Amino acid sequence: MTVNIAETFVETSLRNAGKTAVTEASTNRSVTFAELNARADGFAAYLSNNGLVPGKIVMLMVLPSIDFISITLALFKLGTPIVMIDPGMGYRNLLRCIEKVSPDYLIGVPKALLFARLFGSSFKSVKKKFCVGNSFGLLGPDITAKIDGTAAPYPVYHPGPDDLAAIIFTTGSTGPPKGVRYEHKIFSAQLELIRQYYKLGDQDTDQPGFPLFALFSAALGARSVIPDMDPTRPAQVDPEKFVASILQHSVTYSFGSPAIWNVVSNYCIARRIVLENVTKVLMAGAPVPYELLQRVLSILPDHAQVYTPYGATESLPTVSIESREIITETALASRKGKGTCVGRPLPGIRLKIIEPCPGEIGRIDDAKELGAFEIGEIVVKGKVVTRAYMNNDEETRLAKIADVDGFWHRMGDVGYLDGSQRLWFCGRKAHRVETGDGIYYSVCCEALINEHPEVYRSALVGLTSPGGDTFPALIVEPVKDKAIDNTTLLREVEALAKQNTLTERVEHFFVHPSFPVDIRHNAKIFREKLAIWAQKKL
Numbered sequence: 001m002t003v004n005i006a007e008t009f010v011e012t013s014l015r016n017a018g019k020t021a022v023t024e025a026s027t028n029r030s031v032t033f034a035e036l037n038a039r040a041d042g043f044a045a046y047l048s049n050n051g052l053v054p055g056k057i058v059m060l061m062v063l064p065s066i067d068f069i070s071i072t073l074a075l076f077k078l079g080t081p082i083v084m085i086d087p088g089m090g091y092r093n094l095l096r097c098i099e100k101v102s103p104d105y106l107i108g109v110p111k112a113l114l115f116a117r118l119f120g121s122s123f124k125s126v127k128k129k130f131c132v133g134n135s136f137g138l139l140g141p142d143i144t145a146k147i148d149g150t151a152a153p154y155p156v157y158h159p160g161p162d163d164l165a166a167i168i169f170t171t172g173s174t175g176p177p178k179g180v181r182y183e184h185k186i187f188s189a190q191l192e193l194i195r196q197y198y199k200l201g202d203q204d205t206d207q208p209g210f211p212l213f214a215l216f217s218a219a220l221g222a223r224s225v226i227p228d229m230d231p232t233r234p235a236q237v238d239p240e241k242f243v244a245s246i247l248q249h250s251v252t253y254s255f256g257s258p259a260i261w262n263v264v265s266n267y268c269i270a271r272r273i274v275l276e277n278v279t280k281v282l283m284a285g286a287p288v289p290y291e292l293l294q295r296v297l298s299i300l301p302d303h304a305q306v307y308t309p310y311g312a313t314e315s316l317p318t319v320s321i322e323s324r325e326i327i328t329e330t331a332l333a334s335r336k337g338k339g340t341c342v343g344r345p346l347p348g349i350r351l352k353i354i355e356p357c358p359g360e361i362g363r364i365d366d367a368k369e370l371g372a373f374e375i376g377e378i379v380v381k382g383k384v385v386t387r388a389y390m391n392n393d394e395e396t397r398l399a400k401i402a403d404v405d406g407f408w409h410r411m412g413d414v415g416y417l418d419g420s421q422r423l424w425f426c427g428r429k430a431h432r433v434e435t436g437d438g439i440y441y442s443v444c445c446e447a448l449i450n451e452h453p454e455v456y457r458s459a460l461v462g463l464t465s466p467g468g469d470t471f472p473a474l475i476v477e478p479v480k481d482k483a484i485d486n487t488t489l490l491r492e493v494e495a496l497a498k499q500n501t502l503t504e505r506v507e508h509f510f511v512h513p514s515f516p517v518d519i520r521h522n523a524k525i526f527r528e529k530l531a532i533w534a535q536k537k538l
């Protein structure tokens, strides 16, 4: 039987009825589990009485808040798939994504409804809009004002194994963002993995950096404190506010982008603040530099655990490692160009390394599995692995491999397994540089260059010679207040590259003042753009 996590939430809320479920740090407003459940029932009844037909697709454009969680739970109860879109992807991508999923309804804050009016043609599939917030009647009634918490329990929809719960978009760091189909069974598998592996439960308080995580916390019986920040811009988090709400509400865990912890750890270190109650930090979505890991550990109590789960929008979490193992066992090798160790597959997840293949792979038997320490494409299989993209058969075919009892997902990453089944991430598949005399892997090569004290980060790119051959180049972004001029820096970086077999044949080096990176994590380097830039500079 497929579990709807709204059902799990209802059971949890009955057990925890009087306990605080959600607190909004920006308003200090709180609701108990019973109140949250009643609000979800109220929204479910209101929406279905006002023309929302369950099963059709709803685009949800509401900021993280008690209303956001209540409406999400309501839509799960109704059995209405939700499109969650990150406005941080830029409006062109946003409009493209909306057109691709053709939502039937829009539930949004006044700003989102105005946006929909402005770009009406992209929203032409939308039959009805619901306004969350006061627009002085201009954009319809404020649906939150219609909910008084007295609705009767709304019967929770029982999903079938293929019933869709949500469509969530990838970051878009290697092309346009893709809408990933999340069936109800994916959410319930994720919830169980989180509960069992990270041991989070009703004794905990969460401050989620990813808004959707509050939904899991609610189902787990944990209290959520919604931070006062724009979740689409984690790197711009106000650390003073983020830390204040952690301390005020005795937060015990947080799941978010490394970008948040980069800012927050610097803030705490400068003020000698230790987040005494925080015992678990999960940083995901982008690579976590070793130096950041150390900073985060230094602002937490000694017994705290910091995890850097590896996965993607299509499959999360799949692999995990705790910081102590990184520090004591793997960091040194990473610094020497062996890739980033991201840990072992989680319970129930299968992982293989296969020989890289540019096109579609029909069946898993057609792929050649590689042995330990051989670098290849990372493929995963398991209950948290999604089956398809929304209305995008071409990308689905390229990303999935059929198996007799299911399918594998191609992560689009390269890496290898070591002798103890640990996965070492060597970069994105699209970021490999294949030359006549070998393949260069981004994460491995860049780690060597990042050792230079004046280098903030570096990027490996492939350039083309006049004869049409591909050759590697390394670009460095200096630290903010660098102490040497660019010529000296390049000379030293080149000397560093010459000391290692991985980079000794690289002959082209550049300094770039500020790398183009993704907006969400401020960490994923757009190497494709840098390659164009460097090619012009040649």
Ligand SMILES: Nc1ncnc2c1ncn2[C@@H]1O[C@H](COP(=O)(O)OP(=O)(O)OP(=O)(O)O)[C@@H](O)[C@H]1O
Pocket: 170, 171, 172, 173, 174, 175, 176, 177, 178, 284, 285, 286, 287, 288, 308, 309, 310, 311, 312, 313, 314, 340, 342, 411, 412, 413, 425, 427, 428, 524
């Ligand atoms: N712990 C980690 N360490 C290193 N890299 C990670 C980690 N977790 C995730 N990643 C990287 O992030 C990717 C997943 O990111 P996400 O699903 O947000 O979309 P994206 O791959 O950035 O975008 P798109 O697929 O649209 O190009 C992984 O494939 C991997 O490259």
